[in-house]
Amino acid sequence: MFLKQIFVENYLKDLLKIEHLSPQTNVQCFSVAYFEALNTLLEETDQETLANYLMWYFISAHTDYLPDIYSKQFVQVMRLTGSATRLDSRMEMCLEKVKDFFPSPVNTLFIQEKYK
Structure with a gap:
């Protein structure tokens, strides 16, 4: 399978976590019109x-x-x-990521520090 410069087979293998994808493998595509338009866009x-x-x-x-x-x-x-x-400082960005990934521990640490 090849769509302009996009290797669809590799994309599907990675997306679906499949080792071997044969030409007989059925893949349902709910948006054929999207891929047709994408192909036209890539060609033009x-x-x-x-x-x-x-x-x-x-x-x-x-x-x-x-x-x-x-x-x-x-x-x-x-x-x-x-x-x-706006642009957050690197420290603010890192703190936001920690809060996003570890909300409960961060909240616990904040409460422990604030209300000793």
């Missing part, structure tokens, strides 16, 4: 534009881990496009 879009989009998408998903100088520049670009309003 300049390769450099696609590469830039994919790089931007990857970078924007990982800005929390960039050095401050780059994350600040990223936020400036996002502000210009109306997509972002």
Whole structure:
């Protein structure tokens, strides 16, 4: 299976956690129109534009881990496009992630510290 430059077979193996995916494997697709439109879009879009989009998408998903100088520049670009309003410090970002993943222990530590 091959859709323009996207290896659908590899994607499905990873998504479905399947070692071997044969051509006889049935996969239900509830949005055939989406993939047809995606295929058309990929065929009609300049390769450099696609590469830039994919790089931007990857970078924007990982800005929390960039050095401050780059994350600040990223936020400036996002502000210009109306997509972002602030940039948390790395410490604030780390604390937010800890709170998100360990809410009960963080709350317990806060209460113990605040109300000794």
